[in-house]
Amino acid sequence: MRNIMATDNEPFTKLTQSLKESLKFYGSHSLMGNITGNHDLPRFITFASGALAFNEDDKAAGWNRDIQIIDTIxxxxxxxxxxxxxxxPGVxxxxxxxxxxxxGAGDPDNRRPMKFDNLTKFEQMVKDQTTKIVHLRRNNLALVYGDLIMLYSDDNSMVYARKYFNKISIVSFNKSNTNKTIQINLPEYINATNLISSFGSDVRITDNQMEINLKPYSFDILFN
Incomplete structure (x- = not known):
């Protein structure tokens, strides 16, 4: 997941295939921990901002230079x-x-003291958006318990649905540097008529056809 989300070199199709294989092997009854990172890994944003390369010695980088955000993307x-x-699915x-x-680069650079105040505008933006994402999950049964239905993927975009009885969420991603319009024919058992956008994307739903326009490096979570 990390290299696919952080760079333009790996396609989303690889991630969707990995997700399908994981669910098939472990089963939907297993609650796997899905992590942004941990103390054994360089922080994801360090790769995503271009401050660290996947093929370099991450521990040496942390000792030998001041690792900071290079690109706000x-x-x-x-x-x-x-x-x-x-x-x-998972925790x-x-x-x-x-x-x-x-x-943060490799251990121990990825264990810096927590920053609680004097946030930059980008740090505050990430905090606000993260809070919103967590709130959406906590209050949406489809995102907690729903079946996963893969709807679409290509090199730079991915769409899937979560369905729990009559509760539906559709999640879309665009990891390219240009706007992306995705058109999908939805399965008949997904009633998307009343879905609304959580993050302001332009969405059009007619019968069982959905069209969504995503900005560069963006995502959206639709729910009913």
């Missing part, structure tokens, strides 16, 4: 990861500091 990529782990786990986009 990393904040939006981090939010995509947060949205992803909160909308797939979302947000590593401390990822709710504001703290940087």
């Amino acid at each position: 990393g904040y939006y990529k981090l939010l995509q990861v947060t949205a992803f782990i909160n909308t797939i 979302p786990v947000i590593y401390y500091g990822d709710e504001i986009g703290m940087p």
Whole structure:
């Protein structure tokens, strides 16, 4: 997940295939922990912002240079990861500091003291959006208990649904640097008539056809 979300080199189709295989192997009854990161890994935003490469010695990087956010696009990529782990089956786990986009290379640079105040505008934005994502999951039964239905994926976009009885959520991602319009024919058992956008994307639903326009490096969560 990390290299797919952080870079343009890996397609979303690889992530959807991995997700299908994981659910098939472990079963929907298993509650897997879905993490943004942990103390053994460099922080995701460090890769996503271009401050660290996947093929370099992450521990040496933490000791030898001051790792900071290079490209603010990393904040939006981090939010995509947060949205992803909160909308797939399992238990979302947000590593401390990822709710504001703290940087960090390999251990121990990824264990910096928590920053509680004097947030930058981007850190505050990530905190606010993360809070909203967590609130949506907590108050939407489809995102907690629903079946996962993969609807679409290509190199830079991915769409799936969660369905729990009459509760439905549709989650969409665009990891490219341009606007993306996705058109999907929905299964008959997904009634999307009353779905509304949580993050302001342009959505059009007619019968069982859905069209959604996503901004660069963005996502949306539709729910009824």
